[in-house]
Amino acid sequence: MEIEQYLHEHIPLSKAMGVTVLEATDASVLLMAPLGPNINHRGTVFGGSASALAILAAWALLHRRLRGEGCHCRLVIQRNSMDYELPIPGDFTARATLDLQADWAAFLRMLTRKGKGRIGTLAILECEGQRVGRFSGDFVAFGL
Numbered sequence: 001m002e003i004e005q006y007l008h009e010h011i012p013l014s015k016a017m018g019v020t021v022l023e024a025t026d027a028s029v030l031l032m033a034p035l036g037p038n039i040n041h042r043g044t045v046f047g048g049s050a051s052a053l054a055i056l057a058a059w060a061l062l063h064r065r066l067r068g069e070g071c072h073c074r075l076v077i078q079r080n081s082m083d084y085e086l087p088i089p090g091d092f093t094a095r096a097t098l099d100l101q102a103d104w105a106a107f108l109r110m111l112t113r114k115g116k117g118r119i120g121t122l123a124i125l126e127c128e129g130q131r132v133g134r135f136s137g138d139f140v141a142f143g144l
Contacts (some may be wrong), residue, residue, distance in 0.1 A: 003029070003060055014056055017049060020062070022093065026068065028128050029061040030095045035088075045088035050125055054082065054135035057096035058121035062139055069108060073141045077116065080137030088127045096123040099136065107141075 001021045008015040013103050018037050023030040031053055038049035055077055062075055098104065099120030111117035126135035 001036045003064060006063075007056060007060060011056065013052060017052065019053065019056060024040045024060065024064055026065055026124075028095050028097045029057050029064065030093055030115050031057045031060065032091060032093045034091045038092075042087070043089070045092055045127075047082075047084055050084065050088060050092065050094075050133055051080075051135065053092065053094040054096070054123040054125060054133070055080065055137065057094040057123050058135065058137055058139065061096045061098070061121065062119065063140070064091045065104070066141060069113065071108075071141070073111065075139055075141050078138045078140045080135060084132075085134065086130065086132040087129075088125070090127055092127040092132065094123045094125050094126055094135070096121055096135075098122070111141050115143050 003024050004021040004080040017032045020032050022032050023044040033053050035045060038045050099122050102120045107117045107119040118138055120138050124131055
């Protein structure tokens, strides 16, 4: 997928983690990472890898949507929180969506008028069909 190639070329950590894009739509992005390059001393996924996959999924969703709108701007994470609900013993996924309170149209208006817009995202982490974590984060887009 084009977005996977973009991630690997522009965010090298994604390649080192073995990230693959399973699905990418305007509604959500689903990324997968294998346990191997993300393992910790307990034989489960390192917490930083879990958080990184969630951030990558959320970033990829916003990047894809912005490009679809013809916006070529800088997109950075401003703040996030991660709930680690269960140990992650194998390959894992992160599905990112817009936050339920997010207003895409208002975000684009602010970006166009002020040159900066902020929007919230969510991501659910799963392993072997079970929810193992939850991410929420705010991203800021700069300059049009």
